Amino acid sequence: MKKLIALILLTISAVAYTAEPVQYDVSFNNAVHHEARISVTYSDIGDAPLQLRMSRSSPGRYAIHEFAKNVYQVWVVDGAGNPLTFTRPSPYQWDVAGHDGTVTATYTLYADRAGGTYSGIDLTHAHLNMPATFMWARGFDDLPINVSFNPVSEDWKVATQLVPTDDAYVFTAPNLQYFMDSPTELSNFSERSWDIESNDKTYTLRLAVHHDGIEEDVDVYLEKAKKVVDQQIRIFGELPDFDYGTYTFIADYLPYVSGDGMEHRNSTILASTQSLHQAEFQQLGTLSHEFVHAWNAERIRPHRLEPFNFEQANMSLNLWFMEGF
Structure with a gap:
């Protein structure tokens, strides 16, 4: 009985304590x-x-x-x-x-x-x-x-x-x-968003574009991005269950950035030295590649990458499964 009481008190204490x-x-x-x-x-x-x-x-x-x-x-x-x-x-x-x-x-x-x-x-x-x-x-x-x-x-x-x-x-x-x-x-980026129903949930997808172009180009890019997202949903059958109900495309299309793309669990980084108009919206290829990773890399991934080790290189023989041959 004493052990039981001690265990209960310990449990109450642990619940009551909230770390700063x-x-x-x-x-x-x-x-x-x-x-x-x-x-x-x-x-x-x-x-x-x-x-x-x-x-x-x-x-x-x-x-x-x-x-x-x-x-x-x-x-x-x-x-x-x-x-x-x-x-x-x-x-x-x-x-x-x-x-x-x-x-x-x-x-x-x-x-x-x-x-x-x-x-x-x-x-x-x-x-x-x-x-x-x-x-x-x-x-x-x-x-x-x-x-x-x-x-x-x-x-x-x-x-x-x-x-x-x-x-x-x-x-x-x-x-x-x-x-x-x-x-x-x-x-002071340009911002657009739209909602998608999947698995009886409503998800908000957001597009944030820091650029030196015109707003009409962002509107065109948004419609193209929607089509990419819709096709990928057809491939996987559903959206990922995004934490907090949102996914954000974070884009910097400016001459002084480093061209790149990087997937994250509920967002992606998209960077190009060309404006949407200059590139004729070819940045859409990177957007498509990174959004696939919302499934295949972020939620379907080599076990060795969990949890991520920030103090050393994270090696796996299975990166081909995420990035292709």
């Missing part, structure tokens, strides 16, 4: 020089050293990318604002000891390569691939995450698969894996 979310704050005061200033706060973490890291790989891009090379001016404080020292066991590690259970690390990120792998920041937009942008800590993968953006301009909107809140610039993620798989575009 990881908090990120992002500002772009020096966007003209392609910089962001980012802070991350871990609270109620005990007294063990905090092992902060920058990722070395990114979902969909399985090779090594040393994202820490673009991070500098690191400053770490405890919950009272007292400066903390840290060690650097490797170029992508910051280990913090002697804290009071709360650690805030603030750093500068340089970002001038908008595409599917890296980030790009200037006065027109902030194009963020999360592993290339955000420092994180070992051992806290399951904590929920809040991220707050401070935009350069009031006309900037946010396109992302992150979970929205009542604040247009504050978003959440259930855990680190989802957060790191959620690329985000902040800009």
